[in-house]
Amino acid sequence: MSTSATRAGLPASQGYRSGSKPKRHYGTHIFLTVMAVMWLIPLGWALFTALRPIASTNEYGYFSIGGDFNFDNFAQAWTQGGIAKYFWNSVIISVPAVLLVLFLASMMAFAVSRVSWKFNVTLLIMFTAGNLLPPQVLAAPLFEMAKHFEVPYAFSDSGNMLNTYIAVIAVNTAFQMGFCTFVLSNYMKALSPDLTEAALVDGAGIWRQYREIIMPLCRPAFAALGTLEVIFIYNDYFWPLIFIQSGDRLPVTTAINNLQGEFLNDYNLLAAGAVITVIPTLIVYLLLQRQFVAGLTLGSSKG
Amino acid sequence: MSTTARDLVPPESRAPSGARAKGVKSGKVRRLSKRDKIVLSLMVGIPTLIQLVFVWLPTLMSIALSFTRWNGLALTDIRPAGLGNYQYISQDYPPFWPAMQHNLLWLAFLALVATPLGLLLAVLLDQQIRGSKIYQSIFFAPVMLSLALIGIIWQLFYQRDNGLLNFLLGTSGTPQAVDWFGDSSVNIWAALVAATWRHAGYVMLLYLAGLKGVDPSLKEAAAIDGANAVQTFFRVVFPAMRPINVVIVVITIIESLRAFDVVYVINRGTNGLELISALVIQNLVGEGQVIGVGSALAVVLLVISLVPIVFYLSRTFGKENRA
Numbered sequence: 001m002s003t004s005a006t007r008a009g010l011p012a013s014q015g016y017r018s019g020s021k022p023k024r025h026y027g028t029h030i031f032l033t034v035m036a037v038m039w040l041i042p043l044g045w046a047l048f049t050a051l052r053p054i055a056s057t058n059e060y061g062y063f064s065i066g067g068d069f070n071f072d073n074f075a076q077a078w079t080q081g082g083i084a085k086y087f088w089n090s091v092i093i094s095v096p097a098v099l100l101v102l103f104l105a106s107m108m109a110f111a112v113s114r115v116s117w118k119f120n121v122t123l124l125i126m127f128t129a130g131n132l133l134p135p136q137v138l139a140a141p142l143f144e145m146a147k148h149f150e151v152p153y154a155f156s157d158s159g160n161m162l163n164t165y166i167a168v169i170a171v172n173t174a175f176q177m178g179f180c181t182f183v184l185s186n187y188m189k190a191l192s193p194d195l196t197e198a199a200l201v202d203g204a205g206i207w208r209q210y211r212e213i214i215m216p217l218c219r220p221a222f223a224a225l226g227t228l229e230v231i232f233i234y235n236d237y238f239w240p241l242i243f244i245q246s247g248d249r250l251p252v253t254t255a256i257n258n259l260q261g262e263f264l265n266d267y268n269l270l271a272a273g274a275v276i277t278v279i280p281t282l283i284v285y286l287l288l289q290r291q292f293v294a295g296l297t298l299g300s301s302k303g
Numbered sequence: 304m305s306t307t308a309r310d311l312v313p314p315e316s317r318a319p320s321g322a323r324a325k326g327v328k329s330g331k332v333r334r335l336s337k338r339d340k341i342v343l344s345l346m347v348g349i350p351t352l353i354q355l356v357f358v359w360l361p362t363l364m365s366i367a368l369s370f371t372r373w374n375g376l377a378l379t380d381i382r383p384a385g386l387g388n389y390q391y392i393s394q395d396y397p398p399f400w401p402a403m404q405h406n407l408l409w410l411a412f413l414a415l416v417a418t419p420l421g422l423l424l425a426v427l428l429d430q431q432i433r434g435s436k437i438y439q440s441i442f443f444a445p446v447m448l449s450l451a452l453i454g455i456i457w458q459l460f461y462q463r464d465n466g467l468l469n470f471l472l473g474t475s476g477t478p479q480a481v482d483w484f485g486d487s488s489v490n491i492w493a494a495l496v497a498a499t500w501r502h503a504g505y506v507m508l509l510y511l512a513g514l515k516g517v518d519p520s521l522k523e524a525a526a527i528d529g530a531n532a533v534q535t536f537f538r539v540v541f542p543a544m545r546p547i548n549v550v551i552v553v554i555t556i557i558e559s560l561r562a563f564d565v566v567y568v569i570n571r572g573t574n575g576l577e578l579i580s581a582l583v584i585q586n587l588v589g590e591g592q593v594i595g596v597g598s599a600l601a602v603v604l605l606v607i608s609l610v611p612i613v614f615y616l617s618r619t620f621g622k623e624n625r626a
Contacts, residue, residue, distance in 0.1 A: 025432050032427060036441045042460045042500065043444070045467045049459060062465040063475065104353065107346040115335075115343060123351060125620055130358040132553075132612045134561045136580040137605045140587045140597050141364035142357070144375060174357030177350060206339040210346070235449030237564045242584075253449045257568050260455065267465055274455045281447045289440075292447070296505075297512040 043278075050074065050271035057268060073272035081259050081273050083252065087280075090251035092165050093240070094233045097172045101229055102222060104173065105180035110210045112181070113188040114196055124185060131178030135238050142171060143242050158245075167243040168251075172233050180225050183298050187221045188214060221298065227288045228295030231281060252277050362605065369598035375587075388599035396596070402577035405491055406607075409498070409578070410559035417499040418555050421506025426536065428507070429514040443508055445501040454568030457497040458484055487575025494565050494576060502558060506551055513547035514540070549618050556611040560604060579604045 049062065056067025077083060108127065112120045146161035153159050161167045195217075196209045204212070240254040247258055256277050263269040284292065335343065372384040392399045424442055428435045445453065460467050461483035468483060469475040483493040517540050525535040541548070563580040566572045572581025579600055586597030 025430065028427050028430070028432060029434075032424075032432075032438050035424070036438055039441050039445070039500070039504075041467070042456050042497075046456050046459050057465075063467070063470045104350040108350040111343055111347045121620055123347070125616055126359070127350075127354060128619070129612055129616060130354055132557055132608070132615065133358070133362065134557070134563075134580060134604055134608055136561075136563060136583045137365055137601045137608070138358060138361040139583060140368065140594055140601060141361035143587060144364075144594070145361065147375075148378065170353075171357055174353050177354060178358070181350070205336065206342045206346075231447060235452075237449055237451035237568075241567075242587075253451055256455060257451060260458075260568075267459060267462070270455065271459055274452060274459070277452055278448065285444065285447050289443075293443075293508060296446075296508060 046271045046274055049268055050275045052268055054266055054268045062267075073268050074276060077259070077263070077269050077272040077276060081262060081269075082248065083255075083273065083276055085248060086250060086252035086255040089165075089249055089255075090234055090253070090280075093168050093172070093251050094230055097169045097176070097233050098226060098229045100169070100173045101176045101180050102226060105177050105184055105225075106215065106218065106222075107210070108177070108181045109184035109188055110214055113185040114193075114209070114214065115206070124182065127178040127181045129178070131175065131182070135175065139238075139242050146243055162243055163245050163249065164243070165249070168239045171239050171243070172236060175239075176229055176232060180229065183225060183295075184218065184221060187218060187298070191217055220294075224291045224295035224298055227284060227291035231284060231292060234280060365598045365601045365605065368594055369602045371595050371598075373594040375594045384595055388595045391596060392599050392603070398573075398577040398582055399600075402572075402579045402582050405576070405578050406559060406562070408491065409495065409562050410556060412495045413498070413502055413555050413559050416495075417502040418506050418551060420499065421503040422510050424503065424507040425510035425514060429511060439507070439511070442504045444504070446504045446508065448501065450498070450501065450564035451568045453497055453501055454494075454565045457493070457500075458569065461493055484569045485574075490569070490575045494569065497565055498558075498562065502555075505554070509547055509551060509554075510544070513544040516547075517543045549615065553611045553615040557608065560608045560611075579607075 049057070050073050051069045051071070053068055053070065053072050057064075060066035108123075112124050143162075146164075146167045149161045150159060151161065156162075156164045158164070191214065195213055199209050199213055234251075235253055236251075237253050237257075240251050244250055244254070247255065250258070256273060259270055259273045263273065368381075369388055370384055370386070372382045372387070373380060424438075428439055448456075463469060463480050463482035463485070464476065466475075466483070469480045474480045481489060484490050521539050521543060522535055525539045530538065561580065562578055563572075563584075566576040566578055566581055567584070570576055572578050572585065583597050583600045583604065586593050586600065
């Protein structure tokens with residue numbers, strides 16, 4: 001590793017000495033191209049397999065380019081695997097969870113960053129630490145809490161909070177709130193105090209300061225965090241695994257694992273299922289990559 | 304992709320920090336009306352309550368349950384067990400020590416391979432080279448995927464009979480073909496490669512943001528003093544990225560403790576892929592439902608993760624407390 005760093009680092013420094021003459025980084029390009037190809041192989045292989053009907057791979061083998069290429073596997077995985085339903089379950093969980101996370105975190109962040117009182121830092125530490133815990137530490141008590149929290153059967157067919165979307169939404173909200181509070185409070189701290197001071201003089205209450213002054217200024221942070229949280233919660237495998245037992249209520253990220261059993265030995269179908277679940281992420285990636293990246297770096301830049 | 308961190312600095316952040324501190328400290332709370340106080344307590348109270356009930360109460364309950372024996376059925380069946388569960392996992396529970404080793408290996412691999420690789424990619428892409436954006440997008444793509452999905456995608460690549468890797472190695476269809484995720488002597492390494500695929504991209508992204516923040520005059524000064532590129536990087540640029548380095552250290556440790564999805568998707572964390580996090584869940588959802596044992600494992604995980612968490616919090620909030 002160190003040798004390649006040496007080789008690759010060299011052209012940069014030469015650049016500093018020789019002014020702005022265009023540089024050629026042949027070594028760097030070769031290294032990066034090799035790495036990029038290696039990076040793309042797993043995804044590319046899944047896509048390649050997904051595009052070939054099982055008949056072609058049976059006839060020509062997996063390592064061939066013979067036979068047809070079409071979207072039949074995708075159609076079959078979609079209907080046979082019930083992926084549409086799983087997608088809908090993902091929407092039912094992610095949308096409320098993201099909205100709740102942002103709403104609650106923004107209130108908390110406002111209180112700890114714009115109003116000075118004794119427990120500001122203590123609370124912020126508690127929120128930040130909570131987000132850093134491995135979720136498995138909380139899993140057993142949360143599972144038992146949900147199981148022993150009895151509700152009418154009209155509300156949940158399990159008679160308790162297991163197997164409900166609400167349990168997954170609540171825990172995801174609580175778990176993600178710490179991170180968003182941390183990021184938003186840093187963001188709000190950087191806004192000038194004069195903004196709310198002036199409002200205070202005008203007689204604006206706390207809620208108006210929050211709603212009409214601070215919230216609109218935080219729009220870029222909300223865009224970044226919102227994108228990030230949609231991906232985080234869509235990609236969450238763990239909480240539905242713990243709380244949801246009936247397969248038809250699983251969100252797509254957790255359900256994809258069951259496809260392994262369902263599409264036994266039909267790797268083409270499994271590949272198609274995997275590629276389908278990438279699509280929402282891919283859309284976000286193409287349209288909102290900037291926001292996603294901003295969200296990730298926003299959380300780390302205040303280290 | 305590169306300017307985003309800067310774009311997100313709020314436009315009104317120009318107030319000098321001295322004046323700000325004075326303004327905030329001038330006793331705002333006293334000037335609040337009764338109604339404002341109620342609003343404020345709700346704004347703090349609701350999120351705090353949710354955080355306490357769903358994060359901190361379960362953490363304390365994990366600790367409490369680790370000293371009990373319970374099958375998870377009736378609450379009245381909970382029996383005190385003293386240190387019995389800890390004794391059991393350390394002495395009589397076969398997967399425990401392999402899991403500890405695997406977690407350690409996971410950490411070592413991420414710290415010594417994945418993270419340096421991400422840093423290397425960031426340094427290379429930070430130069431003005433052609434196609435930098437395209438490379439960045441490629442290396443960054445796996446970061447968007449869930450670890451569960453990564454397990455499945457790599458499963459297709461690693462299979463014994465129809466996987467691409469065995470074909471590329473020329474062993475496909477022969478007795479030498481390796482079942483990369485199934486063979487307990489290699490599957491942890493195969494899983495680590497899959498985890499690296501994601502982690503390196505994440506590290507690259509954070510370091511790209513970090514490198515943008517390093518004052519170019521530092522590098523120029525080092526170059527004038529006759530430092531070569533390697534010296535400049537390790538003695539000047541890398542130390543200047545200290546805040547990012549702290550974050551990366553913490554993320555690397557925490558990711559290695561949280562590692563769960565990939566192994567659980569492959570085989571639920573058995574047969575060579577034991578990890579503490581997976582053992583916790585096996586004891587929770589298995590037939591026996593040995594909540595006490597699962598909780599003792601969770602506490603082990605908790606105690607280890609408190610090390611990076613406390614380190615990070617003291618670095619992040621230490622300054623604010625002193626000010």
